[in-house]
Amino acid sequence: MTDLLNLVDWSRAQFALTAMYHWLFVPLTIGLSLIVALMETIYVRTGNVKWKNITKFWMTLFGINFACGVATGIILEFEFGTNWSNYSWFVGDIFGAPLAIEGIVAFFMEATFVAVMFFGWNKVSRGFHLASSWLTAIGVSLSALWILVANAWMQSPVGMTFDPAQMRNVMTDFWAVALNPVAINKFLHAVFSGWALAGAFVVAVSCWLLWRRSNIEAMRRSLAIGAWVGAIGLLLTMWTGHGSAVQVARVQPMKLAAMEGLYNGGNGAPLVGVGILRSSDEIAAGGDPMLWSVEIPHGLSLMLDMNTTGYVPGINDIIAGKARGADGTEITTESYAERMVAGAEAKAYLARYNTARANGDSTAAAAYADSVAANFRYFGYGYLDSPEAAVPPVHLTFYSFHIMVAGGALLMLVFLAFILVYWRRRQMLEKPWLHIAGILSLALVYIVSQAGWIVAEVGRQPWVIQDLMPTGAAVSDVPVSSVQTTFWIFAVIFTGLLVAEASIMVKFINSSAKKNIETQN
Amino acid sequence: MNLPRSVKAVYSLYADGFRSMTVGRKLWALIIIKLIILFAILKVFFFPDILSINYSNDAERADAVRNELTGR
Numbered sequence: 001m002t003d004l005l006n007l008v009d010w011s012r013a014q015f016a017l018t019a020m021y022h023w024l025f026v027p028l029t030i031g032l033s034l035i036v037a038l039m040e041t042i043y044v045r046t047g048n049v050k051w052k053n054i055t056k057f058w059m060t061l062f063g064i065n066f067a068c069g070v071a072t073g074i075i076l077e078f079e080f081g082t083n084w085s086n087y088s089w090f091v092g093d094i095f096g097a098p099l100a101i102e103g104i105v106a107f108f109m110e111a112t113f114v115a116v117m118f119f120g121w122n123k124v125s126r127g128f129h130l131a132s133s134w135l136t137a138i139g140v141s142l143s144a145l146w147i148l149v150a151n152a153w154m155q156s157p158v159g160m161t162f163d164p165a166q167m168r169n170v171m172t173d174f175w176a177v178a179l180n181p182v183a184i185n186k187f188l189h190a191v192f193s194g195w196a197l198a199g200a201f202v203v204a205v206s207c208w209l210l211w212r213r214s215n216i217e218a219m220r221r222s223l224a225i226g227a228w229v230g231a232i233g234l235l236l237t238m239w240t241g242h243g244s245a246v247q248v249a250r251v252q253p254m255k256l257a258a259m260e261g262l263y264n265g266g267n268g269a270p271l272v273g274v275g276i277l278r279s280s281d282e283i284a285a286g287g288d289p290m291l292w293s294v295e296i297p298h299g300l301s302l303m304l305d306m307n308t309t310g311y312v313p314g315i316n317d318i319i320a321g322k323a324r325g326a327d328g329t330e331i332t333t334e335s336y337a338e339r340m341v342a343g344a345e346a347k348a349y350l351a352r353y354n355t356a357r358a359n360g361d362s363t364a365a366a367a368y369a370d371s372v373a374a375n376f377r378y379f380g381y382g383y384l385d386s387p388e389a390a391v392p393p394v395h396l397t398f399y400s401f402h403i404m405v406a407g408g409a410l411l412m413l414v415f416l417a418f419i420l421v422y423w424r425r426r427q428m429l430e431k432p433w434l435h436i437a438g439i440l441s442l443a444l445v446y447i448v449s450q451a452g453w454i455v456a457e458v459g460r461q462p463w464v465i466q467d468l469m470p471t472g473a474a475v476s477d478v479p480v481s482s483v484q485t486t487f488w489i490f491a492v493i494f495t496g497l498l499v500a501e502a503s504i505m506v507k508f509i510n511s512s513a514k515k516n517i518e519t520q521n
Numbered sequence: 522m523n524l525p526r527s528v529k530a531v532y533s534l535y536a537d538g539f540r541s542m543t544v545g546r547k548l549w550a551l552i553i554i555k556l557i558i559l560f561a562i563l564k565v566f567f568f569p570d571i572l573s574i575n576y577s578n579d580a581e582r583a584d585a586v587r588n589e590l591t592g593r
Contacts, residue, residue: 086586115535119535351591383593486568
């Protein structure tokens, strides 16, 4: 058991490392492609060649980031086959289909139109070039859609049936998978957060060059667009974040309880604005889980139901079998202990199915397959040692969630401040402290962005597929030492590549400080 | 052989584009190094697809996963 936990931890750590590295590039690609398309649209509409050159500057930065991010997601697929082979097989074509579509979309749309974007200036018409820039932006977002469809299925599995003969889930309804409300919300949330991240990137780079008193007019214009895109992106991220919380309350109530550090729920549950949780041992011993907190009374119920008295179950309530009904009232469902019994039965029936199949007893096999199906809903609980094993790491989820929310709010203030300064107090754009605030917003937006994914992925633990497969069952039977070895190989290679990639970007930005961007070309 | 004008135009778009790259040359070098590390080293030596290399057909793979998931 210790070895298995060790193996699961190292496999998860490796996956987290690669996913977080991948997510450094993806949101910037999504958002910067939009900003470049917007800038080029201004150029085409006004005919002002300065905008063409500003567009080219940001397009080069987009290209550097795009190239740095190429193939970083492939590593995750390698890990599926090696470290998570049980999971890879179990999900069947449900995961494969969206990823295949993503590969085709990414290759044809991005490869074609990105080439026109970079090589097509003076070779194709203005209109065709502009269309290519917009299609690149759309293609990048569509790629994200299919990845997030696959991810959303893991959080809320729909549109499939389990076939014990194939030992995998078989897709029965493609549209239920593709139009899963969790997927749609997750997609919009990720894309809009990419706009906010790219907005902060443009603000930060503009502030860096303004600080160096370089390309002042071009950077002021860029800064205004970055701040507007960032503010609109962040506003939409907040809106979809609310939608996400509503979805989480519906399909992953345990994650919501962990996000809020809510152990004992009830009607009119408060929303924690800021807080410090007690240690796990102190919480287990009883008493108030919060050492200190500032709460909005009834805030959580209000957020979920637009009603101050709605019921929100806490961690202990969910384990005991309490849940929210569709109308926000308290209902009773299966306790985790009962789910563990159902899961263990499904697992036992699957073992009997296996034996009957090996003995050629097709009648018994069919009967056991039916019994597996009857209990399959809670299949994953059969692997848990105790109901508490289904509780995610609460502290990490809680703090990540609140860092994301607080950081997002601070970022909104930064964007609004820059918009205000640009339109009303433009002379303030010479102030170094404002430049420093803009530069620091880049670090802030990356912290917020990564924290968001930590909430999404750590908050759903122990499930790799919600209720159906915990990480302990998903992991391959490989030596821990091999996962540890590849973890460190990745850590070294990724760090090296990240340094090389960042240095190319910084070098380009600094070299631009010595030129007049608006009169290039 | 005479290539259609559209094919020539596409060819020259890419050929001229690659020739006139500045920052792009470094990026392509980085991409190629990265792909070599990923596919020629990591994938080959460190990331085998366990079920594909250990079992010859899908039925065997299904049996293997069933045994794994009922044995844990």
